[in-house]
Amino acid sequence: MTLAEVARAAGVSASTVSRILNGTANVSAEKREVVERTLTRLNYRPNVLARGLASGRTMSVGVLTQDISSPFYGDTLRGLEQGLARSGYHPVVISGHWRAQEEMEAIDFLVTRRVDGMAVLGGVAPDERLREVAGQVPLVALGRSVPGLEAQCLRLDNHSGAYAATRHLIDLGHRAIAHIAGVPSHRDAQDRLSGYRAALEDAGLPFDPDLVLEGDFLEQSGFLAATRLIEGRRMFTAIFAANDQMAYGARLALYRRGLRVPEDVSLVGFDDLPGSIYTTPPLTTVRQPTYEMGVAAAACVLGLLRGEPPELPPLGVELIVRESTARRRL
Amino acid sequence: MTLAEVARAAGVSASTVSRILNGTANVSAEKREVVERTLTRLNYRPNVLARGLASGRTMSVGVLTQDISSPFYGDTLRGLEQGLARSGYHPVVISGHWRAQEEMEAIDFLVTRRVDGMAVLGGVAPDERLREVAGQVPLVALGRSVPGLEAQCLRLDNHSGAYAATRHLIDLGHRAIAHIAGVPSHRDAQDRLSGYRAALEDAGLPFDPDLVLEGDFLEQSGFLAATRLIEGRRMFTAIFAANDQMAYGARLALYRRGLRVPEDVSLVGFDDLPGSIYTTPPLTTVRQPTYEMGVAAAACVLGLLRGEPPELPPLGVELIVRESTARRRL
DNA sequence: TTGTACGCGTTATCAA
DNA sequence: TTGATAACGCGTACAA
Numbered sequence: 001m002t003l004a005e006v007a008r009a010a011g012v013s014a015s016t017v018s019r020i021l022n023g024t025a026n027v028s029a030e031k032r033e034v035v036e037r038t039l040t041r042l043n044y045r046p047n048v049l050a051r052g053l054a055s056g057r058t059m060s061v062g063v064l065t066q067d068i069s070s071p072f073y074g075d076t077l078r079g080l081e082q083g084l085a086r087s088g089y090h091p092v093v094i095s096g097h098w099r100a101q102e103e104m105e106a107i108d109f110l111v112t113r114r115v116d117g118m119a120v121l122g123g124v125a126p127d128e129r130l131r132e133v134a135g136q137v138p139l140v141a142l143g144r145s146v147p148g149l150e151a152q153c154l155r156l157d158n159h160s161g162a163y164a165a166t167r168h169l170i171d172l173g174h175r176a177i178a179h180i181a182g183v184p185s186h187r188d189a190q191d192r193l194s195g196y197r198a199a200l201e202d203a204g205l206p207f208d209p210d211l212v213l214e215g216d217f218l219e220q221s222g223f224l225a226a227t228r229l230i231e232g233r234r235m236f237t238a239i240f241a242a243n244d245q246m247a248y249g250a251r252l253a254l255y256r257r258g259l260r261v262p263e264d265v266s267l268v269g270f271d272d273l274p275g276s277i278y279t280t281p282p283l284t285t286v287r288q289p290t291y292e293m294g295v296a297a298a299a300c301v302l303g304l305l306r307g308e309p310p311e312l313p314p315l316g317v318e319l320i321v322r323e324s325t326a327r328r329r330l
Numbered sequence: 331m332t333l334a335e336v337a338r339a340a341g342v343s344a345s346t347v348s349r350i351l352n353g354t355a356n357v358s359a360e361k362r363e364v365v366e367r368t369l370t371r372l373n374y375r376p377n378v379l380a381r382g383l384a385s386g387r388t389m390s391v392g393v394l395t396q397d398i399s400s401p402f403y404g405d406t407l408r409g410l411e412q413g414l415a416r417s418g419y420h421p422v423v424i425s426g427h428w429r430a431q432e433e434m435e436a437i438d439f440l441v442t443r444r445v446d447g448m449a450v451l452g453g454v455a456p457d458e459r460l461r462e463v464a465g466q467v468p469l470v471a472l473g474r475s476v477p478g479l480e481a482q483c484l485r486l487d488n489h490s491g492a493y494a495a496t497r498h499l500i501d502l503g504h505r506a507i508a509h510i511a512g513v514p515s516h517r518d519a520q521d522r523l524s525g526y527r528a529a530l531e532d533a534g535l536p537f538d539p540d541l542v543l544e545g546d547f548l549e550q551s552g553f554l555a556a557t558r559l560i561e562g563r564r565m566f567t568a569i570f571a572a573n574d575q576m577a578y579g580a581r582l583a584l585y586r587r588g589l590r591v592p593e594d595v596s597l598v599g600f601d602d603l604p605g606s607i608y609t610t611p612p613l614t615t616v617r618q619p620t621y622e623m624g625v626a627a628a629a630c631v632l633g634l635l636r637g638e639p640p641e642l643p644p645l646g647v648e649l650i651v652r653e654s655t656a657r658r659r660l
Numbered sequence: 661t662t663g664t665a666c667g668c669g670t671t672a673t674c675a676a
Numbered sequence: 677t678t679g680a681t682a683a684c685g686c687g688t689a690c691a692a
Contacts, residue, residue: 002669013679018671028677045442049388050669052379053684068407068423069604074399081398081425090439093398093423095411109420112375219608248608255610274399278549278578280585280610332685343663348687358661380685383668664691673682 001044010038021046052114061301062110062118063093064103064125071245071273072290073121076142079294080119087302089116100124107133117301120144138304140297140312144187151310152300154293158188158270161286161317162195165240165268168284168319170203173328174238174266178211180225180250182242189217192242192270210234215246222249230257237265237328244269244276244285251279251324262326272320281323289315331374340368351376382444391631392440392448393423394433394455401575401603402620403451406472409624410449417632419446430454437463447631450474468634470627470642474517481640482630484623488518488600491616491647492525495570495598498614498649500533503658504568504596508541510555510580512572516547522572522600540564545576552579560587567595567658574599574606574615581609581654592656602650611653619645 003021007014012031019025020035027035038044052058063080065073077093084091092115096103103125110118111133118133122143130146133139145153169177179196182189193212200207211234215221222241229236230253241247247269254265261267261281269276272287292315300312333351337344342361349355350365357365368374382388393410395403407423414421422445426433433455440448441463448463452473460476463469475483499507509526512519523542530537541564545551552571559566560583571577577599584595591597591611599606602617622645630642 003671004669014670015672015679016677019678022671024671026677031678045438047383047444047669048442049379049382049444050684051671053377053383053686054669054671056671056684058379068398068411069401069404071399071401077398090424094420108375112378114377114379223608248605251610252608252612275401275578275605278553278582280581282582333687334685344686345663345688346661349662352687354688356661361662377685380668381687383670383684384686384688386668386687662692664689666687666689668685668687671682671684674680676677676679 001042003044003046006035006038006042006044009042010035056114057116058114059088060090060092060113060115061298062113062115063091063121064106064110064118064123065093065095065121066098066123068093068095071275072243072271075274075290076121076294076297079291079296080298081294083295083298084302087298089302089305091119096123096125098122098124100126104129111136117305119297119301138301140300140304140310142293142297152304152312154296154300154312154315156288156293156315156317158191158317159195159198161270161288161319162192162240162242163199164195164317164319165270165284165286166196166199167203168321168325169238169240169266169268170199170205172238172266172325175205175328176208176211176234176236177205177238177240178213178229178234178236180213180215180222180239180241180246182215182217182246184214186217189242196240208234211236215242217243217245219245219249219252222246223253224249226250226253227256230254230259238267238325239265240268240270242270244271244273244283247283247285247324248275248279251283261324263329266325266328268325277322279324284322284325285320287318287320289317331372333374333376336365336368336372336374339372340365386444387446388444389418390420390422390443390445391628392443392445393421393451394436394440394448394453395423395425395451396428396453398423398425401605402573402601405604405620406451406624406627409621409626410628411624413625413628414632417628419632419635426453426455428452428454430456434459441466447635449627449631468631470630470634470640472623472627482634482642484626484630484642484645486618486623486645486647488521488647489525489528491600491618491649492522492570492572493529494525494647494649495600495614495616496526496529497533498651499568499570499596499598499655500529500535502568502596502655505535505658506538506541506564506566507535507568507570508543508559508564508566510543510545510552510569510571510576512545512547512576514544519547519572526570538564541566545572545579547573547575549575549579549582552576553583554579556580556583557586560584560589568597568655569595570598570600572600574601574603574613577613577615577654578605578609581613591654593659596655596658598655607652609654614652614655615650617648617650619647
């Protein structure tokens with residue numbers, strides 16, 4: 001069922017049908033009615049490819065996420081979906097798995113797919129490439145800041161979040177607070193580590209390198225780190241993990257060694273993954289407004305598409321105190 | 331950078347360039363070399379829209395998932411991605427949120443996007459529509475069986491899985507085994523319930539309706555169900571939840587009431603979500619080979635695309651015994 | 661082996 | 677207000 005066929009069946013020209021479809025110009029009421037009837041009668045579906053080729057717009061927004069099955073960006077994707085809904089634009093999502101090479105390919109994929117706009121969620125693709133792309137289509141980046149593209153980047157205050165988490169432990173009387181950090185090359189990991197250090201410093205507590213272990217943001221690394229911590233010579237009464245997934249791993253390590261949370265060791269995570277409400281005990285963590293970030297990103301892209309200047313609202317992080325932290329005993 | 335421009339720059343016709351790009355016909359070595367050089371020099375990127383319009387193929391496979399941020403289909407998506415990698419085809423994923431209306435729209439989206447094949451993950455869209463679509467493009471369905479399309483459907487043996495889970499509890503000496511079921515209208519939920527009943531029956535244990543509570547596959551409902559169970563008059567020493575998420579909820583309810591797992595109550599889930607290794611204690615559950623399902627689905631679609639008959643390998647479910655189940659005390 | 665000419669389904673330009 | 681007609685960028689018979 002092509003547009004031309006509809007036009008013939010309705011006894012008008014293809015242009016008229018197209019105009020009705022797009023509201024491009026005025027059409028007499030009678031013709032409009034005839035056309036609309038045949039449109040539904042023939043169950044016409046426009047060919048997006050032809051449309052995109054002719055108009056130069058595909059009504060789609062590319063979304064580069066990192067791991068489609070990772071809980072972390074899930075809510076953000078939902079927010080993006082929601083923010084794009086009823087705008088006429090559709091998200092096209094593809095994942096880069098935190099590998100620069102793959103991310104580049106994914107970006108190429110989206111570009112050749114002629115997406116009208118783009119949202120980049122984290123990742124390690126070179127800033128340079130993102131700037132290039134931003135020159136071609138409206139782009140917004142979440143979870144990373146690209147020099148020269150600051151207005152279109154939304155990063156959260158990881159430093160403050162980590163500071164609040166550590167401060168919370170300090171307020172509970174903890175003095176020996178371990179930190180399971182993320183990959184050192186990762187900006188978020190750096191900021192969270194520095195927030196941790198700053199909180200210690202402000203409280204006049206010494207920074208002990210032996211209490212900081214490096215992880216990779218996955219559960220397994222949290223498990224390993226906590227295990228090493230337990231077996232190590234340093235005493236500690238609390239752990240601040242740079243993300244919830246590593247906190248889960250640490251939780252298991254503690255369980256294995258018979259250490260209770262929070263009675264023996266307090267535990268704090270970062271991200272507030274959906275699952276963190278249901279861990280035993282429910283995890284104290286730093287919530288990132290991931291859903292809202294997705295909505296904001298969608299709104300921003302939509303605005304750019306309309307020619308408006310980029311606008312991303314400031315979004316803060318929030319400490320969520322649950323039951324994995326308690327006042328230090330003894 | 332269009333193909334025509336490349337052709338001009340290389341001093342050949344557009345057809346020749348096209349032929350080289352697609353390996354359609356023989357081209358002299360010299361021309362090939364010249365063209366390939368200019369191709370890379372000009373950094374040519376084919377326009378997928380034009381290509382799709384002309385060839386009728388978009389080299390994309392539509393994937394209808396239900397909730398992009400749900401842990402359940404995450405691994406399957408990864409498997410699909412992986413199975414499609416290096417095949418030239420790319421996945422285009424969109425979610426239907428278990429709402430028929432939304433799913434229909436999503437399917438329309440994919441169809442108008444002219445995907446070459448389609449993979450449907452669960453969902454409640456009418457069988458009729460799926461049969462229609464299957465008539466237009468190669469389609470495979472996961473987690474549901476569409477009458478008339480059996481060969482292209484991959485369902486797992488939920489009954490056996492539930493049977494094994496329940497049997498496992500019985501073997502550990504449990505006699506009062508509660509079941510937190512899924513939504514009754516859901517086929518998987520029905521099968522898991524029937525597997526549970528069958529295991530009881532085979533062991534000569536009575537089926538007690540008071541020990542079966544209805545959930546909706548989400549954590550919260552598991553929490554509620556377990557809470558009601560605890561407050562109820564019926565004694566029980568084990569819970570079999572129809573999926574891991576509800577098991578997580580139940581776990582928290584038990585924790586809240588001071589009931590230990592597995593010392594006081596044994597707990598079994600279903601799905602083996604990635605997080606179930608790291609719950610405290612690690613959850614005994616029924617593993618579905620979700621990743622493999624994704625890979626198989628991709629292979630099947632690819633085969634159909636090549637004109638081969640549909641082929642989906644039989645995949646079994648497997649009981650994974652971890653630490654949330656133990657021999658009944660007292 | 662190579663090039664020409666046409667078609668894919670739609671939008672955009674221009675004239676009427 | 678409407679209708680030809682020309683793009684859009686590529687694949688592909690067909691001819692050479």
